[in-house]
Amino acid sequence: MMHPEFNRIRNVRPRTETIPWESLEQKEQNTLKLLLFTATDAKEKFLHGFTYNDLLKISEETVADTRAIGVGRVSYLVEALCRIFESEAVVPLAVPFGKIPCERDFDEIIPWSYLDKKDATALLKILKTKPNLIDTFKDGFTYNNLLRVTNEDLRKARFYSSDKLRLLEVSLFGIFTSNSKILPSLRIQIRDSQNCEEIVGLIEKMILDEDLQSSRNLEIAKNRILLFFGGEETLESIGQKYGITRERARQIAEKVRKIRLDIENSWLLNEAKMLLKESSSLSNFGELAFDKGLTTKTDLSPKWFMELATILGDSTFLAFAKSELPRLQGGTDDLDKFNSSIQKFRTKIGIIDMQDVAVATGYSYDSILIAIRKRYPTALVCRNVILARASGFSSIFESTLAKQLMVKDALDIKELSIGIRRVSNYRGAVLEIEEDILLDLIRQVVGEPSSIKNMDNPLIADLKFSNHEKWLISIFRDSDSGLLHRDQISEKALRDGVSLGSLAIYLTYVPFLRLVAPSVFALVGTNHGDQQILEAKEIAKESTFQTEVAYQIAGNYINMELRPNMNTISSGVVFPPKELASAVKEITFKSICVCGGLESEQTIRMTKDGFWVGFSAILRHAFTTHDVNETRTLLLKFDLKNKTASIAGNT
Incomplete structure (x- = not known):
């Protein structure tokens, strides 16, 4: 029977409505909790509040059993409960996470x-x-x-x-409460990826991170799946390579084929859909995909994008591609054998040297030019050199000029030629043409004085910088002198979560960067004197130091103090002292962190040449998550028994 004091409550609320504890004063909360815990012996039920039905279980025996509670405390409690249950006013539910302070944008997505x-x-x-x-x-x-x-x-x-x-x-x-940069989730990186080779790496990482397949099974399946640029190896040869049967190799590949990531609105698939509409044949599709910069391969087929759409779960793209494929398979480029041979002489940036074609084919310059005009109607000519521009797309030659002018308009023609040669060299298409011919081709494209407004290709207006390019431009513009040493750029990349591997590539070939001194870069068109360059080199020199390693072996543990320089961070290679090298030479360590945020397949191990490799993942995690920088010493703990390497702190 309910306690007489609680019978005074004239309840007008639903009996099962939860009343949060915050509706009572702390003393009243403690009193009621003690009574309910004694009456029901079910503490977990009352974690967030109580109901009127719960009060019905409090009897005179309950109060008697709870000797610490006197009549006065019960009376005060009932008075408070009357104010709640005899009113129809809304009692707001407590927000359990509302006490957590936030120093971020309230709508920022946390992966x-x-x-x-x-x-x-x-x-x-x-x-x-x-x-x-x-x-x-x-x-x-x-x-x-x-x-x-x-x-x-x-x-x-x-x-x-x-x-x-x-x-x-x-x-x-x-x-x-942290203001460190949040990296986009893998799903968003895959959705926004603008490169075929990059998206494959991201998909592989997502498959492994989400335990959709083991690393060994994925490695086996890649030999049979076109998406991973495989598909040619036979089941028998795969079986022999990995010590499994042909049937087992087939089963593993099929399991990977059935993976669905359910990622919508892929940038790459949207671009590929436009290419399918524009292409006249399968070979034309591959060429346009290359010209557009979607891939480094010149023969990528629509079927590759169909496999991408399959794993991403984009049924709309699959249906469209299937409807277009018969047309492309039966189409022709309207080129004879001679035209096809000319296409093979077109370099990756769009240049054809008619002298090379004449030597290889025996045709005259006039015949070659007619064939080129037929295949590339908007081609530009300077003596024996042609800029063969593909209809409907901007060539790499044009986009390279445009990106330099997007950074700084009215650049000198010779300055623009430096960017052309940077990109050409990176793509393995070294320009073996006379300088005056190159300069004349550039003038035909951008005019003199140069301006992006002079470029007649309407697609240039839609040209945009990639995320990496935007980031590079921003850090140089934020620099006081406009000059940055390679190590300074790497440090900023670690701070902002930019891949050091991608950074090394971008520093090599982006057209709008200039190497003004060994390892010192500037944006194209930046005015800087010898003194500024000297100061930039001195600043970088002062911050350069040898990686420092100190250690102590204690039983099954090695406690190591590591102060890495940027070269160590970029390469992930440490040169240990002889005694330390001897202690770890036969052990492969898995990288972990007590925060639980380090998930990597990379392992730390000794090579035959005495290099201790595999530190990249743990070092980058320390920089991006734990505010470690070049001025601090990282504390690492190696567990020889469990074969793990973990971050223990920093000083």
């Missing part, structure tokens, strides 16, 4: 990879109690999402453990 798997699973389960928002959590979550979570949602998700909630809050606190 799930920033939480460990247990916390990510728990939070996703809680957020999915909002049926109308389920589709918004594929890429991650936002602070605004957390603010919409109520105690009632926690109950729906059966999230009763206060300890688990506290641990989850600690993880979220670390994310939202």
Whole structure:
């Protein structure tokens, strides 16, 4: 029977409505909790609040058993409960995550990879109690999402453990009180990727990170799947290579083929759809894909993009490609054998040297020029050299000039030629033509004085910088002198989450950068004197030091202090002292971190030549997640028994 004091409550609310604990003063909360815990012996039920039905279980025996509670405390409690239950006013549910401060944009998406798997699973389960928002959590979550979570949602998700909630809050606190750059999730990187080779690497990483297949099975399957630029190797040869049967090799490949990532609106597939409309044949499609810069391959087929659409789950692109494929397979480029031979002489930036064609084919310059005009109607001519421009697309020659002028208009023609040669050399198409011919071709494209407005190709207006290019331009423009040493660029890349591997490539060939001194770069058109260059070299020299390694072997552990320079960070290679090298030469270590945010297949191991390799992942994680920089010493702990290398801190 209900306690007489509680019978005074004239309830006008639903009996099952949850009243949050925050509706009572702290002393009253403690009193009621003690009574309910004594009456029901089910603490987890009352984690977020109580109902009127719960009060019905409090009897005179309950109060008697709870000797610490006097009659006066019960009376005060009942008075407070009367104010709540005898009113129809809305009692707002508490926001469990509302106490977490946020120093980020409330709508910034935090990828799930920033939480460990247990916390990510728990939070996703809680957020999915909002049926109308389920589709918004594929890429991650936002602070605004957390603010919409109520105690009632926690109950729906059966999230009763206060300890688990506290641990989850600690993880979220670390994310939202940090101003470090959040890298886009793999799903977003795949969606926005503008390069075929890059997207394959991202897809491989996602398959491994989400445990969709083991690294060994993926390696086996890649030999049979066109998407991974394989498909030619026989099942028998694959079986022999990996020590499995032909049937097992087929089964593994089929399992990988069935993976679906469900990523919509891929930039690459949207571009490929436009190419399919423009192409006249399969070979023409491959050439246009190369000219557009989607791939470094000149013969990529529509079937490759169809496999990409299959794994991304884009049925719309698949249907369109299947409808276009018969036309491309039966089409012709309207070129005879001679025209085809001319196409083979077109370099990767769009240049044809008629002298090379004449020597190889025996045709006259007039015949060659007629064939070129037929294949490339908008071609530009300077003596024996042709800029063979593909109809409907800008050549790499043109886009290289345009990107330099987008950084600085009215550049000198000779300055523009430097960018052309940088890109040409990187693409393996060394320009063996006279300088005055090259300068004349540039004048025909951009005029003199040069201007992007003089370029007659309408597609140039739609030309955009890639994300890496935008980042490079921004860091140079933010620099006081406009000059940056390679090490300074690498440090900024680590700070901003830019891949050092991609950075090395971009420094080699982007047309708008100039190497003004050994390892010192500037944007094209930047005015700088000898003194500024000397100062930039001195600044870089002062920050350059040898990687420092100190260690202590204690039983099954090696405690190492590592102060890496940028070369070590970029290469991931450490040169250990002899005693240390001897202790680890037979051991392969897995890189881990106590924060749970380091997920990498890369291992740390000694090579036969005495190089300790594989530090890239753990060093980049330390820089991007734990605010380690060149001025700090990183503390690493090597577990010889469990074969792990972990970040222990920094000084």
